[in-house]
Amino acid sequence: MLKPRPMKKILIITSEFPPQPGGIGIHAHQLAKGLVKKGFQVKVICDQRSRDGEEERRFDAEQLFEVVRVRRNDLILWTYIKRLQTAIRLLKTADVVLVSGKFSLWTGGLLRGIRKKPLVAILHGTEMQLSSAILRKLTDASLKRFHTVVAVSQYTKSLTDHLDLKNVCVIPNGFEIAGVKTIKKLNHHAPRLITVGNVTQRKGQHNVIRALPVLLKKHPNLQYHIVGIPTDRSKLEKIAADANVSDAVVFHGRVDEATKRNLLLAADVFVMLSEATPSGDVEGFGIAILEANALGLPAIGALGCGIEDAIEDGFSGRLIAHENPDQLEQALADILQNYPVYSQQAKQWSTNFTWDKVMERYLEVLLDLRREI
Secondary structure, three states, X not given: OOOOOOOOEEEEEEOOOOOOOOHHHHHHHHHHHHHHHOOOEXXXXXXXXXXXXXXXXXXXXXOOOEEEEEEOOOOHHHHHHHHHHHHHHHHOOOOEEEEEOHHHHHHHHHHHOOOOOOEEEEEOOHHHOOOOHXXXXXXXXXXXXXXXXXXXXHHHHHOOHHHOOOOEEEOOOOEOOOOOOOOOOOOOOOOEEEEEOOOOOOOOHHHHHHHHHHHHHHOOOOEEEEEOOOOOHHHHHHHHHHOOOHHHEEEEEOXXXXXXXXXXXXXXXXXXXXXXXXXXXXXXXOHHHHHHHHOOXXXXXXXXXXXXXXXXXXXXXXXXXOOOHHHHHHHHHHHHHOHHHHHHHHHHHHHHHEHHHHHHHHHHHHHHHHHHO
16 A cells, blocks of 8 residues: 655745735744744745845745745736746745745646646635626636635635635634733723724724724723724724724734733733624734733634634633624623723633644644545
């Protein structure tokens, strides 16, 4: 009987990658590092988004795997063509191809027809709810060509139900951050809420601001800290001004990891009231929630998206409707009244999602591929 051939060379094609921000890129980076630790040879295809590429070159030089950058062109079609050409060129060097992000997904579907290589798609959620019917059909057709589809949450997996895929599994996002051993102390007189993430409709910071008039009635000194790229900051400032809550909202913009950690440690409750956008953008999981949990912050998150997998309702935090201020007030009251318990349970919950544990799941996927191919 022939032994399964070894599959040690991994090609990752991703739509995002550090040092530029983005959850898909963070996931791809951690996956690449984890595979290298397990003895795999890894190459990553991703974009160069800075004009001169110097920021990316410094970052790439520090990695233990090869990073191949495709410069992002103002004419996006040309960027797509260059990405596809690069993928075709490097395909022959790989035993397995992992793709992450919507264009990468389409690329993987095309690659299946060029060279018979094992293909794994990683779904984050936004790929499945595109506003264009043509692109949705392209996504569906591409998914059917993959040997294995990994969804980052049960919610994301549910978005593929219409395809009746037999090869889809759920592996949650992982995180890498040092927790804290001390019991977190709560300032009952001035609770601090915090959201970390790009300031956009999907992340739902506007839903928290609109709920502040209700929250401030019971907690007059409450503050809401917003950390992340200030994409829609001007819109949120207007919402806060119209609601007369500007003094309770603090914008920090994009910060480095050390500053982010300090801001989280200074906060009491992490809030992410995400919602789906008209273009189909949706929160597929919510790794920032678990990073906060590891530091002892319970979380309040939105139902109806991948956040449902990131919060154990009544244990690590609470799940509520994203546009319901009264539910937010009730959830916050529950957490504040039982803060030491929620804080400790949040830290305990976060240990289920460390990258060491998540990588074991990906190794199982690769082992199954080896047996099947």
